[in-house]
Amino acid sequence: MDGIKDAVRIQQEDFSQDEEIRALKSSSQRMGGIATFLGCARDFSEDRAVTRLGFEAYGSMALAEMNRLRDEAMTRFGLLDARIVHRIGTIEAGGQIVFIAAGAEHRGPAFDACRWMIDELKQRVPIWKKEVSPQGDAWVTPHP
Amino acid sequence: MISVLLFGPVAERAGTATLQFGHRSGLTLQQLRDELAASHPQAFEIVCFTAVNGEQIRDQQSPLADGDEVAFMAKFSGG
Numbered sequence: 001m002d003g004i005k006d007a008v009r010i011q012q013e014d015f016s017q018d019e020e021i022r023a024l025k026s027s028s029q030r031m032g033g034i035a036t037f038l039g040c041a042r043d044f045s046e047d048r049a050v051t052r053l054g055f056e057a058y059g060s061m062a063l064a065e066m067n068r069l070r071d072e073a074m075t076r077f078g079l080l081d082a083r084i085v086h087r088i089g090t091i092e093a094g095g096q097i098v099f100i101a102a103g104a105e106h107r108g109p110a111f112d113a114c115r116w117m118i119d120e121l122k123q124r125v126p127i128w129k130k131e132v133s134p135q136g137d138a139w140v141t142p143h144p
Numbered sequence: 145m146i147s148v149l150l151f152g153p154v155a156e157r158a159g160t161a162t163l164q165f166g167h168r169s170g171l172t173l174q175q176l177r178d179e180l181a182a183s184h185p186q187a188f189e190i191v192c193f194t195a196v197n198g199e200q201i202r203d204q205q206s207p208l209a210d211g212d213e214v215a216f217m218a219k220f221s222g223g
Contacts (some may be wrong), residue, residue: 049147055222056151057222058149058151058174058195058215058217060198061195061198061199061215062222065197086222086223093179096223097223098223103157118223120192121222121223122220122221122222122223124220124221124223125220125223126193126195126215126217126220127220127221127223128151128152128153128220128221128222129152129221129222130152130219132155138210139152139153139156139181139218139221140219140221141153141219141221143191
């Protein structure tokens with residue numbers, strides 16, 4: 001039987017939401033609410049067709065920051081457990097990019113923590129996205 | 145030596161993901177940045193975060209030690 005994967009991961013391969021939720025649930029039977037966020041690759045961006053996305057990370061720093069973010073969320077929202085998985089490499093349109101799950105005794109903190117974690121991840125974790133379209137490739141570079 | 149890491153859009157504009165920079169006594173993050181920006185202006189135009197040994201640093205006057213790993217990063221776009 002496979003062991004439970006780490007709660008925070010950066011990986012090329014796809015992930016299973018069912019597997020992640022099963023791992024989250026196995027940490028506590030006091031969990032009454034689980035909120036999840038699944039980020040997917042859209043097939044358009046600013047009126048341009050997008051065929052695939054490419055993600056690159058500053059691996060060691062990104063993983064450390066994601067672990068810090070999870071720890072902060074656990075304390076701040078009183079979670080029983082949380083998981084964050086982000087893919088890197090090439091992801092075809094429609095594919096899964098990021099999965100976040102927050103488990104708490106009640107739904108309120110679970111929803112709040114899930115929203116907080118994805119918002120913070122976008123601000124704090126060193127990962128960059130490239131859009132590949134029939135017109136060419138372009139890194140997504142929000143203005144400094 | 146200082147190992148300089150560039151990622152994604154910054155690496156693409158610089159044409160490389162790594163640079164080696166000779167360390168000298170008293171070298172600060174700001175001085176390193178200024179010198180690299182002079183040789184790679186397009187890449188540094190979009191730099192808005194810096195990290196030393198994996199920790200984000202806001203004080204650009206921080207001194208650098210020989211062997212430090214410095215990352216110059218564009219705004220993040222993960223998620």
